[in-house]
Amino acid sequence: MSTTADIIRANKEHTIASWTAQNAWNPITMDHAEGVYFWDTDGKRYIDWSSQLVNVNIGHSHPHVIKAIQEHIARISYAFPSIATEARGRLGELLSEIMPGKLSKAFFTNGGTDAIENAIKAARLFTGKQKILARYRSYHGATFGAATAGGDPRRHGHGPGIPDIIHLPDPYAYRSPVYRGRTQEEGDLIMADMVEEIILMEDPKLCAAILLEGYSGTSGVLQPTEVYWNRIGELCKKYGLLLIVDEVMSGFGRTGEWFGINHYPAVEADIMAVAKGITSGYVPLGAAILSEEISAYFNDHPFSMGLTYSAHPLAMAAGVATIEVYHQENLIEHSREMGKVLRRGLMDLAEKHPLIGDIRGAGCHQVIELVKNRDTREPLSPWVGGFTEPMAIVNKTLREEGMSTFVRWNMIFNCPPLVVTEAQIKEGLDIIDHALTKIDSYYEG
Ligand SMILES: Cc1ncc(COP(=O)(O)O)c(C=O)c1O
Structure with a gap:
C-alpha cells in the first residue's frame, strides 16, 4: 500500500497538472468518496463544495450509476461510433425529452470542449458563415x-487561436461602467444593443452564431437578466444567426432548472453543448445537441465530424443511469430549494463580513465576490495575475478545515452536489465563515 507521500511523489514526478506551474501543484489525494464528501489517503474528510469541477451533480459513488456502468462493461467494452447500441438510443431519447425547444439530436463527444468545437463546426456548416460571437468573460x-x-485570461500565450471569433463585452452588472446609476435590466438592454452594433459592424451576412453559456460559470457567475437574453434571441432571429448555448457547467440541474437557458423561456437555442452533469463525471462524455432544422440539414449533407470515442458504450450507460437518478430523486427541484437555503446562508455571511461585495447565482451554483471596500468595489485579487495574500489565506484555510472548492480571482464558488442537505450547507458555510474571519482585517472600509 502506497503512503500519501508516495502517491503525491509519483503523481508529481511523472504526471502534469492542469493550469498550474508544476512546483505550485500541491494536491490533495483522494482515497474514496461518497455523496458530498471525499476522504484523502490519510483518512481526512473533505466536503466537496465544488462537486469537483462542478460536474459530480448526483454526488459521489451513486450505486445506481455504478451498477449500470459495471453491467454494461461486462456486456460491451467498446463499439465504434457507427454501431447502434441500445444505451446510445436510450440516452438520445432521454436527452430529447428534457431538452428545451426544438433541440432533438445529439452528437456525442468526450467532454465539454469538443462539444463546443463540434457545435461551432455544425453552425458554420449549416449557415455557410464563419464568425462566432462570444463573451469575453466566458469559458468554453x-x-x-x-x-x-472563451475569454478566460488563461488562454493568453497559446498563440492566435482560430480565426473569426468576435468577443462581446460582458453584462457584468457589478463592475461594468454601463450599469452605474442604472438598474440591471436597464444596463442589460444597453449591453444587448451593443451586441446589435457589433453584429452590424461585423456584417450579419458573415456571422454564423452567438455562443453564450446558458448560465455563466467559471468566469464568476456573471449572469444577465431576461431582458438581455430575450434581446439576444430577437437579434439572432433578426439577423439570421444561430444561438449556441453552452450548458456544459450549467446543465443538469445545477442552477435549479434542467438547463440554465430554461430560466428564459422565450429564448430558443439552435445548438446546445452539454457535458459534466450528463454523467455526473462518472465517465467522460459531452454532446452537441442540434435543433430539428439543423439535424435535418445533415440528413442530406455530410456531418463531417467524428471521434473514436463518440458514443462510447460506457458513457452511454452512465448517461442513461445518471438521468434516471435526476428524475428518481427530483434533483432539479432539490437543487432549486437548496439554492434558496444556500443564498440565505451567504447573505447572513455578507452581514457579518463586509468583504463580501456581491453574491450571484441560483440553485447549487453560487459565487461570492470579495472586495477591499464595498463603495469602491476594488477586488481583493485582480482578474489577471496570481492570488493576493488574503485570497491565499482563504484558500489554505478552507482546505485545512476540510473543504475542497474553487477559489479563483476574488471569488469563492459554492457549487456542492445537488444532493446536498440543509445540514451540509450549514457545515460548508461555517467553514467559509471561519476562513473569512481570518481575512476580515484586509477590508479597507
Ligand atoms: C461552460 C463550459 N464550457 C465548456 C467547458 C469545457 O469542458 P471540458 O473541461 O469537459 O472540456 C467547461 C469546463 O469547465 C465549461 O465550464
Missing part, C-alpha cells in the same frame, strides 16, 4: 477553438 474549454471563443 481548453482546445484551440473553444479556448479562442
Whole structure:
C-alpha cells in the first residue's frame, strides 16, 4: 500500500497538472468518496463544495450509476461510433425529452470542449458563415477553438487561436461602467444593443452564431437578466444567426432548472453543448445537441465530424443511469430549494463580513465576490495575475478545515452536489465563515 507521500511523489514526478506551474501543484489525494464528501489517503474528510469541477451533480459513488456502468462493461467494452447500441438510443431519447425547444439530436463527444468545437463546426456548416460571437468573460474549454471563443485570461500565450471569433463585452452588472446609476435590466438592454452594433459592424451576412453559456460559470457567475437574453434571441432571429448555448457547467440541474437557458423561456437555442452533469463525471462524455432544422440539414449533407470515442458504450450507460437518478430523486427541484437555503446562508455571511461585495447565482451554483471596500468595489485579487495574500489565506484555510472548492480571482464558488442537505450547507458555510474571519482585517472600509 502506497503512503500519501508516495502517491503525491509519483503523481508529481511523472504526471502534469492542469493550469498550474508544476512546483505550485500541491494536491490533495483522494482515497474514496461518497455523496458530498471525499476522504484523502490519510483518512481526512473533505466536503466537496465544488462537486469537483462542478460536474459530480448526483454526488459521489451513486450505486445506481455504478451498477449500470459495471453491467454494461461486462456486456460491451467498446463499439465504434457507427454501431447502434441500445444505451446510445436510450440516452438520445432521454436527452430529447428534457431538452428545451426544438433541440432533438445529439452528437456525442468526450467532454465539454469538443462539444463546443463540434457545435461551432455544425453552425458554420449549416449557415455557410464563419464568425462566432462570444463573451469575453466566458469559458468554453481548453482546445484551440473553444479556448479562442472563451475569454478566460488563461488562454493568453497559446498563440492566435482560430480565426473569426468576435468577443462581446460582458453584462457584468457589478463592475461594468454601463450599469452605474442604472438598474440591471436597464444596463442589460444597453449591453444587448451593443451586441446589435457589433453584429452590424461585423456584417450579419458573415456571422454564423452567438455562443453564450446558458448560465455563466467559471468566469464568476456573471449572469444577465431576461431582458438581455430575450434581446439576444430577437437579434439572432433578426439577423439570421444561430444561438449556441453552452450548458456544459450549467446543465443538469445545477442552477435549479434542467438547463440554465430554461430560466428564459422565450429564448430558443439552435445548438446546445452539454457535458459534466450528463454523467455526473462518472465517465467522460459531452454532446452537441442540434435543433430539428439543423439535424435535418445533415440528413442530406455530410456531418463531417467524428471521434473514436463518440458514443462510447460506457458513457452511454452512465448517461442513461445518471438521468434516471435526476428524475428518481427530483434533483432539479432539490437543487432549486437548496439554492434558496444556500443564498440565505451567504447573505447572513455578507452581514457579518463586509468583504463580501456581491453574491450571484441560483440553485447549487453560487459565487461570492470579495472586495477591499464595498463603495469602491476594488477586488481583493485582480482578474489577471496570481492570488493576493488574503485570497491565499482563504484558500489554505478552507482546505485545512476540510473543504475542497474553487477559489479563483476574488471569488469563492459554492457549487456542492445537488444532493446536498440543509445540514451540509450549514457545515460548508461555517467553514467559509471561519476562513473569512481570518481575512476580515484586509477590508479597507
Ligand atoms: C461552460 C463550459 N464550457 C465548456 C467547458 C469545457 O469542458 P471540458 O473541461 O469537459 O472540456 C467547461 C469546463 O469547465 C465549461 O465550464
